[in-house]
Amino acid sequence: MRLAVFDLDGTLVDSLTDLADSVNILLQGYGLPKQDAEAVRGMIGDGVAALVERALLRSGMPAPEIDRTEATSRFMDIYGPRATEHSRLFPGTGTALTLMRDQGWTLAVCTNKPVTAARAILDSFGLTDLLSAVSGGDSFATRKPDPAPLLGTISLAGGDPGRTVMIGDHANDIHAATSAGTRSIFAGWGYGTATCADGATATATRISDVPDLAAHLLPETS
Numbered sequence: 179m180r181l182a183v184f185d186l187d188g189t190l191v192d193s194l195t196d197l198a199d200s201v202n203i204l205l206q207g208y209g210l211p212k213q214d215a216e217a218v219r220g221m222i223g224d225g226v227a228a229l230v231e232r233a234l235l236r237s238g239m240p241a242p243e244i245d246r247t248e249a250t251s252r253f254m255d256i257y258g259p260r261a262t263e264h265s266r267l268f269p270g271t272g273t274a275l276t277l278m279r280d281q282g283w284t285l286a287v288c289t290n291k292p293v294t295a296a297r298a299i300l301d302s303f304g305l306t307d308l309l310s311a312v313s314g315g316d317s318f319a320t321r322k323p324d325p326a327p328l329l330g331t332i333s334l335a336g337g338d339p340g341r342t343v344m345i346g347d348h349a350n351d352i353h354a355a356t357s358a359g360t361r362s363i364f365a366g367w368g369y370g371t372a373t374c375a376d377g378a379t380a381t382a383t384r385i386s387d388v389p390d391l392a393a394h395l396l397p398e399t400s
């Protein structure tokens with residue numbers, strides 16, 4: 179079988195506005211200045227604790243004046259209920275995933291976002307039934323760029339790294355794929371910068387290009 183493992187934020191879902199709004203509600207609660215969405219965009223990709231840490235630092239609040247664990251839990255309380263208020267699938271996502279599933283691909287998600295939030299978001303967009311495995315930043319002992327969560331997701335989906343392609347918008351996704359021995363497609367429509375594509379097997383500019391590109395990287399009969 180052929181397996182396609184997708185990243186979530188910046189790859190399947192444009193979640194920037196809800197993440198930025200939640201960051202700003204958190205900062206406001208601490209009496210700190212707001213951050214614009216473009217700044218928050220560069221903070222996404224290493225999980226929620228890193229996002230909170232970066233936002234606090236950028237707002238001028240160095241450790242240890244605010245308890246980071248408490249701030250992260252506050253953030254999740256804020257973000258949880260509003261995670262799909264403005265978030266939308268990138269155009270063509272549902273069609274691309276359905277097409278790949280119909281072409282015989284097994285599909286999975288490996289995100290650094292906490293898995294409960296990831297599952298709720300995937301559910302709200304009706305994607306859960308298409309996916310054989312979903313893992314988050316708290317599903318395994320480590321997060322991307324470590325290959326372990328990707329390898330764990332591949333195993334949960336019943337796949338094999340040599341027959342897997344990872345699709346993601348961050349250098350973490352590409353590095354995890356390289357270390358895990360999978361092919362990779364850099365999601366050029368997401369939140370990463372051009373250098374995040376370094377080392378990727380291929381780059382796509384829109385998700386609608388992924389089915390053909392993935393089939394080219396992993397032909398059915400190879």
Ligand SMILES: O=C(O)COP(=O)(O)O
Nearest residue numbers: 186187223224225289290
């Ligand atoms: O939670 C994050 O920082 C981003 O998650 P992602 O791995 O889906 O891009």
Ligand SMILES: [Mg+2]
Nearest residue numbers: 185187188347
């Ligand atoms: Mg991402």
